[in-house]
Amino acid sequence: MDLITPVLVWRKSSRSAQQDNCVETANLPNGSRAVRDNKDLNGPVLRFSGSEWQTFITAVKNGAFDDLNR
Template sequence: MDRIPPPAWRKSSRSAQQDNCVEAADLPGGGCAIRDSKDPNGPVLRFTSSEWKTFIGGVKNGAFDDLSR
């Protein structure tokens, strides 16, 4: 049986060494996972490649700018 390696989590370069950040990881077979860096054993949000691309497109287009006030 093949073993799936654990995700390679990474933080945004904008977070510096702060602990209040999210981490992202590529998933085997495509998609992306997101977790709270302060709680690495906590819940993980999983997105398909299509969902993630749609979200990132919205971020780049300013769809969520009103949420960061």
């Protein structure tokens, strides 16, 4: 993250329990989201606009990625 970005509050899904194969998200200004791998807290951070994030969440809820683990 750059120096302009405020300190982020990272959140992990409650469904992940104690597993270390999760991603964490943080709110950014203007409804944007940051996403990182929880195994590499100092690693790269992906940033998504509010509309990109909403499109992704809608796709997840509609089952668009359900067959990826088969």
